[in-house]
């Protein structure tokens with residue numbers, strides 16, 4: 001496999017003559033989580049034992065004076081591979097690069113056939129453009145089983161992404177077990193039917209839908225992500241997008257019990273600002289912070305119809321509660337105006353007008369750019385009548401790749417996978433890939449060229465996704481569905 005197959009494109013590559021061959025005698029060592037990951041994945045695909053050794057032939061070393069956070073350099077010589085990474089995340093990124101160089105067969109979970117297992121000689125130096133390279137996954141509108149989230153984590157890691165923002169609650173479902181408030185999942189995790197039509201007359205799929213993660217499920221997702229140097233940022237969306245919570249505990253709203261919402265769009269059911277409601281959500285956040293070690297906890301704050309002046313202080317109390325535990329709150333860009341003053345360490349996720357990002361940065365906030373106009377992966381990919389998910393406006397692979405952030409001062413970038421119309425893991429794959437591959441290159445690489453990206457994608461990366469088992473949207477159009 002060749003050096004010009006890598007996605008996202010590394011900072012610098014210097015190919016050299018010759019190859020290094022992995023065989024029965026190859027040993028792997030150094031940074032333990034990375035060596036273990038490489039042994040487990042590449043070992044399974046190649047059938048090689050890849051044991052540790054005092055002087056391993058493939059060595060992942062850490063040297064904090066090298067490169068930058070998340071960065072690494074690697075040298076492949078005929079007698080071995082030396083990786084020197086800034087940190088453990090950098091070592092992991094190097095391991096992902098080596099796996100790409102091994103070719104599509106390295107993405108299978110078992111050995112089928114593998115001729116000689118070769119790495120091309122040469123040198124790579126690589127470090128990320130942005131520190132926050134995120135993907136948002138909405139598991140509230142359609143629940144995604146735990147095993148699928150674990151798989152999604154591995155796919156993010158393959159693309160050198162490092163944040164999984166989990167949208168755990170919305171009008172249509174509450175997906176996180178909170179032991180003190182059992183109705184959140186007993187009632188709030190289930191809805192009787194789902195809207196499907198998008199015409200004048202709404203139509204409904206009459207099958208019930210639901211599901212939730214236990215605290216241990218979430219701890220497992222967090223630990224799996226940590227092994228891949230991915231931070232899981234949990235979101236509890238307040239005070240709008242809360243109908244499922246109100247269905248479970250009507251005293252959080254008007255006192256009337258609504259159903260868990262069966263339509264899409266923005267519900268009018270919002271939280272009241274009673275002291276008891278604030279206490280309820282402080283307790284929910286305490287539980288969340290116990291399960292998720294993430295330095296950032298998201299409280300949503302988007303689209304609040306009928307918000308009252310009391311909702312600003314309500315949100316600020318929750319932000320301060322998070323900060324008091326030594327974490328940082330984040331929220332969608334609406335909170336910038338809804339909460340005044342907003343504590344400056346609050347992170348703003350801008351999804352509408354990108355000038356909001358500049359405004360937030362001027363006020364001293366860190367910003368994560370999540371623009372709806374380039375990075376919403378629920379959006380349709382063409383006007384073709386066979387397009388299976390005809391939502392929003394067209395956002396093609398090229399549109400994603402063309403995204404150029406207004407400011408380099410951003411903490412980073414994030415792609416959004418909203419799932420109103422992605423009701424199965426297959427549809428999530430279809431909407432997410434390969435647009436996420438294009439996004440990864442925008443977030444990681446400094447030099448970009450769409451024609452070159454497309455060639456690497458078609459010749460090398462889609463075969464990797466095929467081998468792994470990703471049902472991406474074919475570049476030629478909506479077929480085969």
Ligand code: TNX
Nearest residue numbers: 302303332351376378418419
């Ligand atoms: C807007 S972006 C929303 C989501 C929807 C999405 C659909 C944001 C913070 N709110 O609730 O799922 O549009 O594209």
